[in-house]
Amino acid sequence: MKYADYISTIEIDALWSGKKHIVWQLDQHVNILSGINGVGKSTILNKVLRSLNTNGDLQNHLLRGVHLTVQPTDATHIRYDVIRSMDSPMLDNETMSMVDARISSALDFQLYHLQRKYLDYQVNIGNRIISALQEGRAQAAQELSKPKTRFQDIVDELFAETGKKIVRTENEIRFSQIGETLVPYQLSSGEKQILAILLTVLVEDQQPYVLFMDEPEVSLHIEWQKQLIDLVVELNPRVQVILTTHSPAVIMNGWMDKVTEVSDITVPTP
DSSP, rough: OOOOSSSEEEEEEETTTTTTTEEEEOOOEEEEEETTTTHHHHHHHHHHHHHHHOOOOOOGHHHTTEEEESSTTTTBOOOOEEEOOOBBSSSSHHHHHHHHHTTOHHHHHHHHHHHHHHHHHHHHHHHHHHHHTTOOHHHHHHHHHHHHHHHHHHHHTTGGGGGEEOTTTTTOEEEEEETTEGGGSOOOOOHHHHHHHHEEEEETOOOOEEEEEEEETTTHHHHHHHHHHHHHHOTTTEEEEEEEEEEEEEEEETOOGGGGEEGGGEEOOO
Protein backbone atom coordinates (compact mmCIF):
# COMPACT_ATOMS: atom_id res chain seq x y z
CA MET A 1 0.00 0.00 0.00
CA LYS A 2 1.10 3.56 -0.66
CA TYR A 3 0.65 6.17 2.07
CA ALA A 4 -0.23 9.81 1.45
CA ASP A 5 1.88 12.61 2.92
CA TYR A 6 -1.10 14.87 3.64
CA ILE A 7 -4.68 15.76 2.71
CA SER A 8 -4.93 18.66 0.27
CA THR A 9 -8.72 19.02 -0.01
CA ILE A 10 -11.76 17.94 2.00
CA GLU A 11 -15.09 18.06 0.18
CA ILE A 12 -18.35 16.97 1.80
CA ASP A 13 -21.42 16.55 -0.40
CA ALA A 14 -24.08 17.14 2.21
CA LEU A 15 -23.67 18.56 5.69
CA TRP A 16 -26.78 18.69 7.90
CA SER A 17 -29.32 16.84 5.73
CA GLY A 18 -28.04 18.18 2.46
CA LYS A 19 -28.37 21.86 3.30
CA LYS A 20 -24.69 22.69 2.99
CA HIS A 21 -21.74 21.69 0.81
CA ILE A 22 -18.20 21.90 2.22
CA VAL A 23 -15.00 22.54 0.25
CA TRP A 24 -11.87 23.03 2.36
CA GLN A 25 -8.45 23.58 0.79
CA LEU A 26 -5.87 22.50 3.34
CA ASP A 27 -2.40 23.66 4.25
CA GLN A 28 0.20 20.88 4.28
CA HIS A 29 1.08 21.52 7.93
CA VAL A 30 -1.44 23.39 10.10
CA ASN A 31 -5.20 23.85 9.65
CA ILE A 32 -7.47 25.41 12.29
CA LEU A 33 -11.25 25.30 11.86
CA SER A 34 -12.97 28.00 13.88
CA GLY A 35 -16.52 29.13 14.53
CA ILE A 36 -19.15 29.41 17.25
CA ASN A 37 -20.58 26.31 18.92
CA GLY A 38 -23.07 24.46 16.75
CA VAL A 39 -21.81 25.81 13.44
CA GLY A 40 -20.51 22.40 12.31
CA LYS A 41 -16.80 22.20 13.21
CA SER A 42 -16.97 18.80 14.91
CA THR A 43 -19.51 17.54 12.37
CA ILE A 44 -17.04 18.17 9.54
CA LEU A 45 -14.23 16.36 11.36
CA ASN A 46 -16.46 13.44 12.30
CA LYS A 47 -17.69 12.97 8.73
CA VAL A 48 -14.10 12.82 7.50
CA LEU A 49 -13.13 10.35 10.23
CA ARG A 50 -16.11 8.10 9.51
CA SER A 51 -15.08 8.00 5.86
CA LEU A 52 -11.75 6.42 6.83
CA ASN A 53 -11.58 2.95 8.31
CA THR A 54 -9.08 2.10 11.05
CA ASN A 55 -6.43 1.37 8.41
CA GLY A 56 -6.73 4.80 6.81
CA ASP A 57 -8.10 3.30 3.58
CA LEU A 58 -8.82 6.07 1.08
CA GLN A 59 -10.74 3.89 -1.36
CA ASN A 60 -14.17 3.95 0.26
CA HIS A 61 -14.52 7.57 1.31
CA LEU A 62 -16.61 8.49 -1.75
CA LEU A 63 -19.38 6.14 -0.61
CA ARG A 64 -20.00 8.35 2.42
CA GLY A 65 -20.22 11.62 0.50
CA VAL A 66 -16.73 12.69 1.56
CA HIS A 67 -14.14 13.40 -1.12
CA LEU A 68 -10.52 13.53 0.04
CA THR A 69 -7.76 14.69 -2.27
CA VAL A 70 -4.33 13.66 -1.04
CA GLN A 71 -0.71 14.09 -2.01
CA PRO A 72 0.64 12.13 -3.77
CA THR A 73 -2.64 11.64 -5.63
CA ASP A 74 -2.12 7.90 -6.23
CA ALA A 75 -1.85 7.05 -2.51
CA THR A 76 -4.25 4.37 -1.27
CA HIS A 77 -3.99 4.95 2.50
CA ILE A 78 -3.20 7.65 5.02
CA ARG A 79 -1.79 7.47 8.53
CA TYR A 80 -3.88 9.39 11.03
CA ASP A 81 -4.66 9.79 14.71
CA VAL A 82 -7.53 11.42 16.60
CA ILE A 83 -7.46 13.48 19.79
CA ARG A 84 -10.74 14.47 21.40
CA SER A 85 -11.30 16.79 24.34
CA MET A 86 -13.63 14.95 26.68
CA ASP A 87 -12.27 12.92 29.62
CA SER A 88 -15.53 11.00 29.91
CA PRO A 89 -16.09 7.98 32.20
CA MET A 90 -15.71 4.52 30.68
CA LEU A 91 -19.00 2.87 29.78
CA ASP A 92 -17.77 -0.59 30.74
CA ASN A 93 -15.72 -0.19 33.90
CA GLU A 94 -15.73 -3.91 34.64
CA THR A 95 -14.06 -4.81 31.35
CA MET A 96 -11.57 -1.97 31.69
CA SER A 97 -10.63 -3.02 35.21
CA MET A 98 -9.68 -6.42 33.80
CA VAL A 99 -7.22 -4.61 31.52
CA ASP A 100 -5.91 -2.31 34.26
CA ALA A 101 -7.75 -1.51 37.49
CA ARG A 102 -6.48 2.07 37.40
CA ILE A 103 -8.35 2.90 34.16
CA SER A 104 -11.48 4.92 34.90
CA SER A 105 -12.00 7.16 31.85
CA ALA A 106 -11.78 7.23 28.07
CA LEU A 107 -8.61 9.31 28.30
CA ASP A 108 -7.05 6.73 30.65
CA PHE A 109 -7.84 4.03 28.10
CA GLN A 110 -6.22 6.10 25.36
CA LEU A 111 -3.11 6.51 27.53
CA TYR A 112 -3.07 2.74 28.16
CA HIS A 113 -2.87 2.08 24.41
CA LEU A 114 -0.30 4.84 23.96
CA GLN A 115 1.91 3.21 26.61
CA ARG A 116 1.93 0.03 24.49
CA LYS A 117 2.81 2.04 21.38
CA TYR A 118 5.52 3.87 23.34
CA LEU A 119 7.14 0.55 24.24
CA ASP A 120 7.08 -0.55 20.59
CA TYR A 121 8.50 2.82 19.54
CA GLN A 122 11.42 2.47 21.94
CA VAL A 123 12.20 -1.04 20.68
CA ASN A 124 12.18 0.16 17.06
CA ILE A 125 14.37 3.17 17.85
CA GLY A 126 16.73 1.01 19.91
CA ASN A 127 17.18 -1.47 17.08
CA ARG A 128 17.93 1.30 14.61
CA ILE A 129 20.42 2.90 16.99
CA ILE A 130 22.23 -0.43 17.40
CA SER A 131 22.29 -0.91 13.64
CA ALA A 132 23.68 2.59 13.09
CA LEU A 133 26.41 2.07 15.70
CA GLN A 134 27.37 -1.27 14.16
CA GLU A 135 27.75 0.49 10.83
CA GLY A 136 29.94 3.17 12.41
CA ARG A 137 27.33 5.92 12.04
CA ALA A 138 27.56 7.42 15.52
CA GLN A 139 26.04 10.75 14.48
CA ALA A 140 23.02 9.02 12.96
CA ALA A 141 22.56 7.01 16.17
CA GLN A 142 22.59 10.20 18.20
CA GLU A 143 20.00 11.84 15.95
CA LEU A 144 17.67 8.86 16.36
CA SER A 145 17.54 9.37 20.11
CA LYS A 146 16.74 13.10 19.97
CA PRO A 147 12.90 13.00 19.53
CA LYS A 148 12.38 10.83 22.62
CA THR A 149 14.72 13.02 24.68
CA ARG A 150 12.99 16.17 23.45
CA PHE A 151 9.58 14.66 24.30
CA GLN A 152 10.76 13.96 27.85
CA ASP A 153 12.21 17.46 28.18
CA ILE A 154 8.97 19.04 26.95
CA VAL A 155 6.83 17.10 29.43
CA ASP A 156 9.19 17.98 32.28
CA GLU A 157 8.99 21.66 31.33
CA LEU A 158 5.18 21.60 31.12
CA PHE A 159 4.81 19.82 34.47
CA ALA A 160 7.55 21.77 36.27
CA GLU A 161 5.10 23.86 38.28
CA THR A 162 3.82 20.75 40.10
CA GLY A 163 7.28 19.22 40.46
CA LYS A 164 6.55 16.19 38.26
CA LYS A 165 9.34 14.71 36.15
CA ILE A 166 9.41 11.71 33.82
CA VAL A 167 11.40 8.82 35.27
CA ARG A 168 13.90 8.30 32.47
CA THR A 169 15.12 4.90 33.67
CA GLU A 170 11.65 3.36 33.10
CA ASN A 171 10.45 1.94 29.78
CA GLU A 172 6.85 2.92 30.53
CA ILE A 173 5.81 6.48 31.31
CA ARG A 174 6.18 7.11 35.03
CA PHE A 175 6.55 10.35 36.97
CA SER A 176 8.41 11.24 40.14
CA GLN A 177 6.94 13.89 42.43
CA ILE A 178 8.45 14.68 45.82
CA GLY A 179 9.78 11.16 46.22
CA GLU A 180 6.57 9.47 45.02
CA THR A 181 6.15 7.57 41.75
CA LEU A 182 3.01 8.32 39.73
CA VAL A 183 1.46 6.59 36.72
CA PRO A 184 -0.32 8.62 33.99
CA TYR A 185 -3.77 7.67 35.31
CA GLN A 186 -3.02 9.69 38.46
CA LEU A 187 -2.52 12.94 36.55
CA SER A 188 -5.08 15.74 36.25
CA SER A 189 -7.33 15.83 33.15
CA GLY A 190 -5.25 18.61 31.60
CA GLU A 191 -1.99 16.75 32.22
CA LYS A 192 -3.43 13.56 30.75
CA GLN A 193 -4.65 15.47 27.71
CA ILE A 194 -1.32 17.12 26.87
CA LEU A 195 0.55 13.86 27.56
CA ALA A 196 -1.78 11.95 25.22
CA ILE A 197 -1.29 14.51 22.44
CA LEU A 198 2.50 14.56 22.72
CA LEU A 199 2.76 10.76 23.01
CA THR A 200 0.52 10.35 19.96
CA VAL A 201 2.86 12.58 17.95
CA LEU A 202 6.05 10.95 19.24
CA VAL A 203 5.13 7.32 18.53
CA GLU A 204 4.37 8.11 14.88
CA ASP A 205 8.17 8.16 14.63
CA GLN A 206 8.63 11.20 12.36
CA GLN A 207 6.43 9.73 9.61
CA PRO A 208 4.04 11.89 7.54
CA TYR A 209 0.56 11.57 9.00
CA VAL A 210 -2.57 13.57 9.85
CA LEU A 211 -3.44 14.50 13.44
CA PHE A 212 -7.13 15.35 13.85
CA MET A 213 -7.91 17.22 17.07
CA ASP A 214 -11.44 18.20 18.11
CA GLU A 215 -11.23 21.11 20.58
CA PRO A 216 -8.15 19.64 22.30
CA GLU A 217 -7.71 22.76 24.42
CA VAL A 218 -10.76 22.20 26.65
CA SER A 219 -8.79 20.66 29.56
CA LEU A 220 -5.60 22.69 29.04
CA HIS A 221 -4.73 25.87 30.89
CA ILE A 222 -4.07 28.89 28.73
CA GLU A 223 -0.25 28.68 28.62
CA TRP A 224 -0.43 25.10 27.33
CA GLN A 225 -3.03 26.15 24.77
CA LYS A 226 -0.62 28.76 23.43
CA GLN A 227 2.18 26.18 23.04
CA LEU A 228 0.09 23.31 21.71
CA ILE A 229 0.60 23.61 17.95
CA ASP A 230 4.26 24.61 18.29
CA LEU A 231 5.04 21.52 20.40
CA VAL A 232 3.23 19.15 18.03
CA VAL A 233 5.04 20.53 14.98
CA GLU A 234 8.38 20.49 16.79
CA LEU A 235 8.05 16.80 17.74
CA ASN A 236 7.20 15.86 14.16
CA PRO A 237 7.71 18.50 11.44
CA ARG A 238 6.02 16.13 8.94
CA VAL A 239 2.66 16.08 10.72
CA GLN A 240 -0.43 17.71 9.22
CA VAL A 241 -2.57 19.18 11.98
CA ILE A 242 -6.33 19.52 11.41
CA LEU A 243 -8.04 20.88 14.51
CA THR A 244 -11.23 22.57 15.61
CA THR A 245 -11.18 25.24 18.29
CA HIS A 246 -12.98 28.26 19.65
CA SER A 247 -10.11 29.33 21.91
CA PRO A 248 -8.12 32.41 20.84
CA ALA A 249 -5.13 31.16 22.87
CA VAL A 250 -4.50 28.25 20.46
CA ILE A 251 -3.62 30.65 17.63
CA MET A 252 -1.74 33.26 19.69
CA ASN A 253 1.75 32.02 18.77
CA GLY A 254 1.58 33.11 15.14
CA TRP A 255 -1.05 30.74 13.74
CA MET A 256 -3.72 33.31 12.83
CA ASP A 257 -3.13 32.86 9.10
CA LYS A 258 -3.94 29.13 9.42
CA VAL A 259 -7.49 29.76 10.69
CA THR A 260 -10.49 28.94 8.49
CA GLU A 261 -14.04 29.88 9.46
CA VAL A 262 -16.71 27.27 8.73
CA SER A 263 -18.64 29.94 6.83
CA ASP A 264 -15.64 30.42 4.50
CA ILE A 265 -15.78 26.81 3.27
CA THR A 266 -19.58 26.42 3.15
CA VAL A 267 -21.54 26.55 -0.07
CA PRO A 268 -25.36 26.40 0.25
CA THR A 269 -26.82 23.61 -1.85
CA PRO A 270 -29.57 24.47 -4.36
